Amino acid sequence: MGKAVNVDWSKLGFGYMKTDFRYVSMWKDGQWDEGKLVEDNRLTLSEASTALHYGQQCFEGLKAYRRKDGQIQLFRPDQNAKRMNSSCRRILMPEIPEEKFVDACIQVVKANEDYVPPYGTGATLYLRPFMIGVGDNLGVKPAPEYLFCVFCVPVGPYFKGGLAPVNFTVAEYDRAAPYGTGAAKVGGNYAGSLLPHELAVKKGFADCIYLDPATHRKIEEVGAANFFGITRDDKFVTPKSPSILPSITKYSLMHIAKEYLGMEVEERDVFIDRLDEFKEAGACGTAAVITPIGGIEYKGNLHIFYSETEVGPVTRKLYDTLCGIQFGDVEAPEGWTVKVK
CATH class of the missing domain: 3.30.470.10 (Aminotransferase class 4, branched-chain amino acid transferase, N-terminal domain)
Structure with a gap:
């Protein structure tokens, strides 16, 4: 240096x-x-x-x-x-x-x-x-x-004391409009999220979850991150919608789940009233890599996934593998890393 x-x-x-x-x-x-x-x-x-x-x-x-x-x-x-x-x-x-x-x-x-x-x-x-x-x-x-x-x-690392689950609440606001700019990384999407985020934090949650703007029945995004869940039969599931920002971290995790961990991967609807199909859940994005989700509050009920204090084993494996690739400790798929010098 x-x-x-x-x-x-x-x-x-x-x-x-x-x-x-x-x-x-x-x-x-x-x-x-x-x-x-x-x-x-x-x-x-x-x-x-x-x-x-x-x-x-x-x-x-x-x-x-x-x-x-x-x-x-x-x-x-x-x-x-x-x-x-x-x-x-x-x-x-x-x-x-x-x-x-x-x-x-x-x-x-x-x-x-x-x-x-x-x-x-x-x-x-x-x-x-x-x-x-x-x-x-x-x-x-x-x-x-x-x-x-x-x-x-x-x-710095997103989690100072190591990977830790946090809770989220479902927002009454929409992050994007159907056929709007939800899939583009434009500032307006973020300006519109400031108020719902503040309201969630005031209620004691890490952030809010946005449902699909058309029907308000399906999970779209978790704050400024993408959602994923691990089903009871070990499938990696993530929502599919034209108004979700396509997270590079999410697509990387989908590849890792399939190719490194041998899991089935599904991009499909995730209904807010069917959370019990998942044993683990998380939010993913560049900043945190993975934020494990302890629980999601919806209509006054807090649905707990793996634990509010412990990180689920599949979530941890996904996190360790992706971080390993990013820091050069795990062999990366072809073309994933670019050496600076």
Whole structure:
């Protein structure tokens, strides 16, 4: 490692910290410029930018991991590039070439290598690529120019005392509309989730569960994460719906469940009144990898899965295998990891 950075790896949470470099690229006159690394973490944009008025923006989240041998690797950045382009198509922003996206991530990690936490701390370097519509624009229409950026922040392990179950309550609010932007990673989805999240926390829960907006009978998302359940006959089940954000962690867990643990995998409807078909349940996403679900409150009743205090054995195996792949301790499927140097 190069210079010593003044970071206490053991005290890291999920909070912002200015690192040395970020990547910036502009799209104008129908094309992207070359892009460059800059030290300034402030953006200057027109007051009439579509990102500020009409929500024309999207983002991604992925991590860089330090392996036991000191090398650094990214986990499936091509999938984040694909998902970002899917979000861009949904809100009429220009796509970012996959190679450019991955190269930007690699450049940012290399330039901030000293901020990649040491192996064994459980901490990682979180990358936040985002795109915003900028320029002088008043009418409701796509922006004339776009800004693509990638910045990074070291973040701690999600569970400080090790993997631990938490409880959730079913929200009265919808996260997305049928045929809306639920499957795109756009800021508006998150702005709309702030109030239901706060209400859930006030009731003593970790977050809320969103049901499908059309019938309110099926589980869609758990806060800002995807749901999965382990049935009594050891099937890995996760909801299927056009308004769920396609989690890269979820699809990775589906592959691991099938190929590494020999389980059957089903993407299908998960009815809120049929929770007793699952012996274990969890939420999955980039930040926590897996959040084990202790129980779900629905209509005043708390349904407990495996335990409110202990993590189920299948959930733990899934977590250990995925983390093992991400940190380079378990052999990864072809193309899942990208070495930074």
